[in-house]
Amino acid sequence: MASKGTILVTGGSRGIGAACVRLLARDGYDVVINYARSAAAADSLVAEMTGLGRSSIAIRADVGSDAEVTAMYQEIDRSMPPLAGLVNNAGILFEKALLRDFDADRINETLRVNVTGSFLCAREAVRRMSTAQGGNGGAIVNLSSAAARIGSPNEFIDYAASKGAIDAMTLGLSKEVAREGIRVNAVRPGLIHTDIHASSGQPDRVERLQDQVPMGRGGSAQEVADAVVWLLSPAASYVNGVLLDVTGGR
Ligand code: NAP
Numbered sequence: 001m002a003s004k005g006t007i008l009v010t011g012g013s014r015g016i017g018a019a020c021v022r023l024l025a026r027d028g029y030d031v032v033i034n035y036a037r038s039a040a041a042a043d044s045l046v047a048e049m050t051g052l053g054r055s056s057i058a059i060r061a062d063v064g065s066d067a068e069v070t071a072m073y074q075e076i077d078r079s080m081p082p083l084a085g086l087v088n089n090a091g092i093l094f095e096k097a098l099l100r101d102f103d104a105d106r107i108n109e110t111l112r113v114n115v116t117g118s119f120l121c122a123r124e125a126v127r128r129m130s131t132a133q134g135g136n137g138g139a140i141v142n143l144s145s146a147a148a149r150i151g152s153p154n155e156f157i158d159y160a161a162s163k164g165a166i167d168a169m170t171l172g173l174s175k176e177v178a179r180e181g182i183r184v185n186a187v188r189p190g191l192i193h194t195d196i197h198a199s200s201g202q203p204d205r206v207e208r209l210q211d212q213v214p215m216g217r218g219g220s221a222q223e224v225a226d227a228v229v230w231l232l233s234p235a236a237s238y239v240n241g242v243l244l245d246v247t248g249g250r
Pocket of ligand 1: 010011012013014015016017034035036037038039041061062063064088089090091092113143144145146188189190191192193194195196197
């Protein structure tokens with residue numbers, strides 16, 4: 001299959017990002033797998049994608065670092081077909097805690113990775129894809145969260161607030177670049193089976209809370225990736241500025 005262009009998936013080494021990488025390669029895109037620490041997982045995913053006949057590279061870069069994001073995009077410019085899209089997926093959360101016990105380091109790190117990281121990666125993608133700057137257009141999908149509207153009381157209000165910022169960025173940027181051939185949307189997953197819950201000290205979080213989901217179960221990374229890949233695709237050519245819940249109705 002001829003390449004449909006390159007998609008950068010930040011945090012593509014594991015979880016929802018890795019599921020996006022697999023579906024994008026299946027659909028004929030070349031994929032850049034960004035990661036922070038999991039070099040072995042990213043390298044093995046690259047091997048899987050090249051085995052499917054797609055171009056794929058893994059790039060270690062902290063999305064919250066301006067210099068590292070700039071260098072990552074320069075490497076993409078050198079090594080890959082033109083950028084057609086960005087999945088702003090890299091995200092973190094800290095241990096479950098009450099807001100009264102937060103310190104500035106925790107709050108700032110959550111915002112640095114989840115918010116600044118998404119802004120920096122979007123900035124570089126817009127500079128390359130904008131038809132006003134010589135690009136071919138493209139699409140950006142931001143990973144927000146149902147936490148943005150629930151607020152995550154007693155767990156991680158800092159994380160919920162970072163996703164509220166992603167929603168606002170999605171709405172603003174979707175209007176800012178709509179006439180430059182770029183669509184910007186967000187997916188807001190609910191309780192999804194990935195390792196992120198272990199980082200909040202609650203590896204069984206989905207099982208414990210799934211009764212709150214009208215559908216009575218947690219979702220899979222692939223069910224989220226299906227929505228992301230649809231929003232990136234030409235099938236969503238008139239969908240812009242949408243915050244799409246993938247939550248089983250929660
Ligand atoms: P995950 O399994 O914990 O994976 C997180 C990914 O982000 C990993 O690939 C990780 O790389 C990468 N990452 C972390 N910090 C990074 C940094 N500073 N720079 C670059 N990459 C970094 O998470 P997930 O559950 O798949 O979540 C993916 C996205 O969906 C996140 O934005 C999350 O907030 C959102 N989301 C998830 C859920 C859920 O229930 N799972 C619900 C709502 C929203 P390494 O492998 O190198 O560490």
